[in-house]
Amino acid sequence: MGTAFHGPSPWPHITRAIRTRGPRHAAIAHLGQDAPTLLPLRAGDVLIVNASRAAVRAHATSPVALAHYLDAGVRVLSSPNLHANVIATDRRAVIGSANASHSSTLADEAVVITDDPDIVASVRAFIDGIEETTEIDQVFLDNATAQWQIGRAVPLPGVTSRGRGDPGFLPAKIPRMFVHHTVEYDPGPTEQELWATQARRQRGAAGPAAKYQLEWFRHHRSDTRLERGDVLLFVTADNSWVHPPAVVDSEAIAILHAPGAAGHLLRSRADLAPIPVADAERMLADLGHPNPRLRVDHRIASPTLRTALLGLWNL
Template sequence: MGTTFHGPSPWPHITRAIRVRGPRHAAIAYLGEDAPTLLPLRAGDLLVVNASRAAVRAHVTSPIALAYYVEAGVRVLSSPNLHANVIATSRRAVIGSANASHSSTIADEAVVITDDPEVVAAARTFIDGIDEITEVDQVFLDNATTEWQIGRSVPIPGVGGRVRAELDFLPARVTRMFLRHIVEYEPSATEQQTWATQAGRSSASTGGPAATYQLEWFRLDDRRARLERGDVLIFTDDNEWIYPPAVVNSDAIAIPHTHRAFGHLLLVRADLQPVSVADAEQQLANLGHPNPRLTTDHRIISASLRAALLRLWNL
């Protein structure tokens, strides 16, 4: 393997590199709730994190993730001074900036992965030598849960949020994303009036230059297919083009004179262009997702795939 550099989206490479036998030792400063999908540790592994009161209150280390690892048999330790991200397996070392969080998957991160024996040994020594250690047990988890509940999220790039210089478009954390095929239909006069009325009410709250941010209308005919504000939709048409993300910007709006139909306002960026499905599949494969299922309507569960899809438009 040698030594390789991975950025700006290294998590698929990290996850693959550490799927090996033997105990893994990891020092990862901050953990999001979805850390176990990025950092698949098991019984016998060691995980050192910064689960200090300040980190938990700032919502950069999640008690849910801590509890998952403890229940899985991982030995979890907390060090308030930890700010490094280092993983050592029996054959590889991963050294870089990436925390185990959704925010890290959408930030520009970088890691070096190497099988150099000296570097692997040095990484292991570093992790085993971290001081001011507290064992994460049930009492620790109970206290951490209390601190989380009284704290608040602090936006730190790659840790607990995203920092943007312009109007927010995507939610700070994209936790629900759906792939949908475009269905052509002719809206009735009543539906057009409903859409025009709702768009007029909402336009003042969307802000931003009109040339960049626009509202579109999306109709659903099944109330069981519920969407929520902040959900992200990725549309494709006839397997030829995949369109930039649209964000649900309203609650469900009933469409008069229909039995079950309702609509949502979607916030879109007019400056983003569609990508061919073929190009998208190639880019996603390069990011570690060779089978993204772009031809099937579904909810995208994988946090790393969600991040990879957003990277098609550098979001």
């Protein structure tokens, strides 16, 4: 095949080039609702997209397309800083400007398709090396669907505005921090089936590791009202372990058929491990905080204690 340039309508060439055996790894910034017809991926493939809140609200990345790929068994991750559009198969690489969307088929786009093994390896390494990725699962998808329905145009980094699309794991200024004990409960059959389905979709050996994860937190409205940007430190019920910080990533979501209950999406670092409470208390005491009160639920008012707590995980 060699190396060929295709433009201004390259999508037929892209679709034909990636219909090969073996896993495909793709980094496509934005997906339209019809993306699966242009970018046919299957179980075992890896897809990284920009499914940030800004991209979804601006209708640049479609939750419908994300759901299609998840249902097909594709491992899908989101990177808020992604602006590249590249694909690597076992034998070919696609490098160009084309997003997977109907609007891209109408625009003047250009790509290079090559079977040069060094370039194929470089594209694969680029995709696998993308940082700040979050695994897209059902919780992420539900949140993205809600953002899509808001439908408010938000400037897109690298497209209509400058700067990075995500302020990072922690907000620049933490409004509030809380210690909260975890509550154990037995999931019902429906939850167990859902969790098992999501677990089958996790393919840690393929592609880059997810740096962030989203999880669901349910609490009672009579408790402290949480706000987006609040930071939570969860301690196990037996006061054995303190988990790394989690940031509230959504407004309160009412839970039907559960009066007084509400939920929030929490964002946390997937690569941080819990610390024994006794060790945390010792390290905090060495820093001048002999009574951090990790064994009771409370709001952490001291700015220096908040900094010291984050420092337990080098944050």
